[in-house]
Amino acid sequence: MRVKALPLLIAMALVSNVPAKSGPTPEVLARRAISPHTFESLPAIAELRKLGPKGLDLLFQVYGEQITRLSAQSQRERASDPEWQRLTDALDRVSQQRDSYASRLYWHTDLEQAMAAARASGKPILSLRLLGNLTDEFSCANSRFFRSILYANTTVSAFLRENFVLHWKSVRPAPRVTIDFGDGRKIERTLTGNSIHYVLDADGRVLDAIPGLYGPAAFLKALDQALSAFRSSSGKPGEAREASLRDYHKAAMESIFAEFRADIIRAGARLNPRFFTIETDASAPPPNALQAAPRAMTKMVAETKTLKSIGIVDPLLVLPQSDGVRERVLASLRPESDMTEWVKIAALRAVNSRLDASSIALIRSQYPSMAPGDAAMSRILQNLEYYLAIDTVRNEFMHANLHAWLIDGSLSQDVERLNERVYTGFFLTPRSDPWLGLLSPDTYTGLVDGGIVRDR
Numbered sequence: 024m025r026v027k028a029l030p031l032l033i034a035m036a037l038v039s040n041v042p043a044k045s046g047p048t049p050e051v052l053a054r055r056a057i058s059p060h061t062f063e064s065l066p067a068i069a070e071l072r073k074l075g076p077k078g079l080d081l082l083f084q085v086y087g088e089q090i091t092r093l094s095a096q097s098q099r100e101r102a103s104d105p106e107w108q109r110l111t112d113a114l115d116r117v118s119q120q121r122d123s124y125a126s127r128l129y130w131h132t133d134l135e136q137a138m139a140a141a142r143a144s145g146k147p148i149l150s151l152r153l154l155g156n157l158t159d160e161f162s163c164a165n166s167r168f169f170r171s172i173l174y175a176n177t178t179v180s181a182f183l184r185e186n187f188v189l190h191w192k193s194v195r196p197a198p199r200v201t202i203d204f205g206d207g208r209k210i211e212r213t214l215t216g217n218s219i220h221y222v223l224d225a226d227g228r229v230l231d232a233i234p235g236l237y238g239p240a241a242f243l244k245a246l247d248q249a250l251s252a253f254r255s256s257s258g259k260p261g262e263a264r265e266a267s268l269r270d271y272h273k274a275a276m277e278s279i280f281a282e283f284r285a286d287i288i289r290a291g292a293r294l295n296p297r298f299f300t301i302e303t304d305a306s307a308p309p310p311n312a313l314q315a316a317p318r319a320m321t322k323m324v325a326e327t328k329t330l331k332s333i334g335i336v337d338p339l340l341v342l343p344q345s346d347g348v349r350e351r352v353l354a355s356l357r358p359e360s361d362m363t364e365w366v367k368i369a370a371l372r373a374v375n376s377r378l379d380a381s382s383i384a385l386i387r388s389q390y391p392s393m394a395p396g397d398a399a400m401s402r403i404l405q406n407l408e409y410y411l412a413i414d415t416v417r418n419e420f421m422h423a424n425l426h427a428w429l430i431d432g433s434l435s436q437d438v439e440r441l442n443e444r445v446y447t448g449f450f451l452t453p454r455s456d457p458w459l460g461l462l463s464p465d466t467y468t469g470l471v472d473g474g475i476v477r478d479r
Contacts, residue, residue, distance in 0.1 A: 046070075047067075047070075049071075049074065049077075049078070049081050050081070050085060052067045052070050052071050052078075052081075053067075053071065053081050053082050053084075053085040053086070054067075054085065055067035056068050056071055056082065056113040056117070057086070057106070057109040057110050057112075057113050058109075059105070059109065064109070064113065068113055068116045068117055071113075071117045072116065072117050072119075075129060075140065076129040076184070078117050078129075079114070079117050079118050079123070079127070079129045080127075082113060082114055082117060083127060086110055089106065089110060090110065090124055093106070093107045093110070094124055094125070094384070094388075097388070097391060097395070098388045098389065098390070098391035099391040099392075101388070102391065110124075111123075111124055115158060116158075117129070118130060119131075119132055119157065119158055119191070120157050120158060120170065120174070120191075121157065121158050121159065121160060121162075121170060122170050122171070122175065122385060125170075125171075125174070125175040125381060125382075125384075125385045126170065126174035126175050126180050127180055127184065128174055128180060128183060128184065128189055129189060130151075130157060130189045130190060130191050131188065131189065131190040131191075132190070132191060132192070133190075134148075134150070134190055134192065134227060137150070137188050137189075137190035138223075138225050138226065138227055140188045141188045141223075141224070141225035142225040144188060146186060146187055146188050147186075147187060147188070147222055147223060147224055147225075147230060147249070147250065147253040148187065148188045148189075148190055148221075148222070148223040148224070148225070148227075149183065149187040149188070149189050149190070149220055149221070149222055149223075149246070150190045150191070150192065150220070150221040150222075150223050150438065151166070151169070151189075151190070151191040151192070151218060151219075151220050151221075152191070152192055152193075152194050152218060152219050152221065152442055153165070153166040153191060153192075153193060153194065153197075153216075153218040154166070154193065154194055154195055154196065154197040154198075154213075154215075154216035154217075154218070155193060155196060155197035155213070155216075156191075156193050157170070157191045159197075161197060161199050161211070161213050162197055162213070163197040163213055163215075163216035163217070163218060164213055164216070165216070165217055165218040165235060165236050166218045168236050169218065169236070170385075171382055171385050171386050171389075172236070172238075172239065172378065172382055172407075172411065173237070173239060173242055175381050175382045175385045176239045176378075176379050176381060176382050177379055177380075177381045178239065178243065178379070179239050179242060179243060180381075182243060182246065182247075183246075186246075186250055187222075187246075187250075194442070194446065195454070197213045197216055198213060198214045198215060198216070199211065199212070199213050199214070200212050200213075200214055215452060216450075216452060217234075217235055217446070217449075217450040217452065218235065218236075219232060219233065219234045219235065219442070219445055219450075220232070220233040221233075221438055221441075221442075222246075222249040222250075222252075222253065223438060224253065224257070227438060228435050228436060228438075229429065229434065229435040229436075229438050229441055230249055230252055230253050230256070230268065230435070231245075231248075231249035231252065231425075231426075231429075232422075232425045232429070232441065232445065233245045233246070233249070233418075233422060234418050234421045234422060234425060234445065234449060234450075235414060235417075235418040235421065236411065236414045236415070236418065237375075237414070237415050237418055237419070238372075238375040238376030238377070238408075238411050238412060238414075238415045239375075239376070239377070239378070239379065239382075240374065240375040240376075240377070241372070241375040241376070241415045241419065244375075245419075245422065248275060252267075252268060252271040255267055255271070256268050256271070265432050268429075268432065268435070269430055269431075269432065272426040272427075272429045272430045273426075273430060275422075275423070275426045276423045276426035276427055276430075279419060279420065279422065279423035279426070280423055283368070283420060283423075286368045286371050286372075286416075287368065289371060290367035290368055290370070290371055291367065292364040292365075292367040292368055293364055294364040294365070294367075294368065362413075365413055365416060365417060366413060368416045369412040369413045369415070369416045370412070372412060372415065372416055373408070373412045375412070375415055376408050376411040376412040376415055377408065378404065378407070378408060383404060386403070386404065386407075387400060390403075421449060424449075425445070425449075428441075428444070462475070
């Protein structure tokens with residue numbers, strides 16, 4: 024019996040020495056990620072996502088030639104190319120950013136995971152707050168501009184990959200409107216909202232806050248300054264670290280104001296910039312969407328006609344004249360400075376808002392119905408740079424006010440608390456208003472319930 028059992032024992036011993044079957048290699052995962060079969064592609068994409076930035080880099084390594092070749096095609100050609108659809112879907116799912124073929128950026132959507140990655144890498148976190156999701160075409164306008172103007176910019180993209188752990192979080196859904204002309208034509212837009220980048224340390228404390236849309240060169244400058252503040256304060260014990268950051272915010276605020284004073288003189292602008300924060304009376308109505316719109320000029324240009332077309336009116340026109348509410352609103356809502364004076368300042372810094380070839384290529388691809396060489400595209404790009412320059416100088420002044428907020432250090436301890444104040448006091452879209460300033464409750468529309476529909 025022992026002799027007969029020997030072959031079985033030998034076989035069992037050989038089996039026990041066979042290494043356990045391992046999972047697919049990263050390269051195999053990358054190949055499977057663009058499979059036409061979702062039962063194969065979705066698990067592979069999930070595994071690549073778990074690999075972090077390395078998973079995204081792997082897709083670019085394996086498909087670099089295809090990405091270069093296909094991204095040179097027109098949007099119309101891409102739309103009919105199943106290979107491009109599967110490839111960009113995999114890239115965007117792994118990166119958690121739409122149009123990531125142009126940015127090559129990997130974004131965390133869980134702050135705790137971003138903090139862990141920051142601790143492991145020794146890098147700070149760049150945390151984007153936006154309306155909607157960065158993966159959606161119809162996220163808020165500023166976040167869409169970030170994707171095409173900033174993240175697709177070759178220099179900005181490389182700087183972000185090298186120096187930051189990236190994270191984004193949705194503040195609330197982005198309002199979306201469709202105007203149906205009844206003949207097959209529609210206009211789809213998002214309305215209102217704004218976005219901000221926070222620079223955080225590995226413990227989630229706020230080191231800086233860069234509000235709204237910037238030109239690429241100005242954005243890089245702001246990021247570089249925040250990175251220097253991170254490096255100079257890192258490793259210092261408690262009070263020494265706080266003192267270092269206080270000095271940074273004071274110096275940054277004073278530098279911005281000094282530059283504005285110098286530019287006002289150079290441009291001959293009749294401008295006396297005020298702080299952008301407002302404190303409204305609790306009994307007053309929340310800011311109107313038209314009042315919030317000038318806080319983001321490039322976005323406002325794209326949205327104002329739509330806001331007016333859906334009946335958004337200035338609440339000051341319909342408030343009672345004699346009960347004190349109107350007076351309190353007028354006292355608390357500070358008027359925007361003359362835009363023509365801001366234009367003079369923006370002209371001095373226009374070079375900071377130049378688009379690079381990568382951004383222009385992405386923007387062109389978003390107009391599949393426009394023929395190559397169409398003069399309308401040149402006008403679009405020229406106008407975009409013009410309003411981008413205005414946004415940049417106004418947001419940098421807002422940035423100075425945020426430095427003033429951060430000097431005492433209390434708001435820097437809680438990014439969520441700071442974000443609430445930013446959206447209320449700077450962006451004029453307080454969470455207390457579920458309608459984001461898009462509802463004029465005292466205006467008659469002739470529709471049942473004023474046209475309000477609640478599906479939930």
